[in-house]
Amino acid sequence: MNIMQDHNSINPEDLIVKLDQDRAWLLENLDKGKWSEIRIELADLERKISKLIIRVQESKIDT
Numbered sequence: 001m002n003i004m005q006d007h008n009s010i011n012p013e014d015l016i017v018k019l020d021q022d023r024a025w026l027l028e029n030l031d032k033g034k035w036s037e038i039r040i041e042l043a044d045l046e047r048k049i050s051k052l053i054i055r056v057q058e059s060k061i062d063t
Contacts, residue, residue: 016056023049 026046029035035042 012056016053019049020053023053 023046026042026049030039030042030046
């Protein structure tokens with residue numbers, strides 16, 4: 001999916017799946033020791049993405 005497509009055609013569920021895949025990739029690479037100079041910032045970003053995904057999933061359950 002091209003993220004630059006018309007915003008009305010983006011499926012939110014697909015976007016969350018892609019975001020979770022990217023989060024997992026980031027975590028895997030951090031665990032391998034990549035990007036040591038910005039590891040703390042990237043780990044913080046990964047945690048924030050994870051929390052966002054959880055909140056979105058919980059809000060879908062509550063509706």
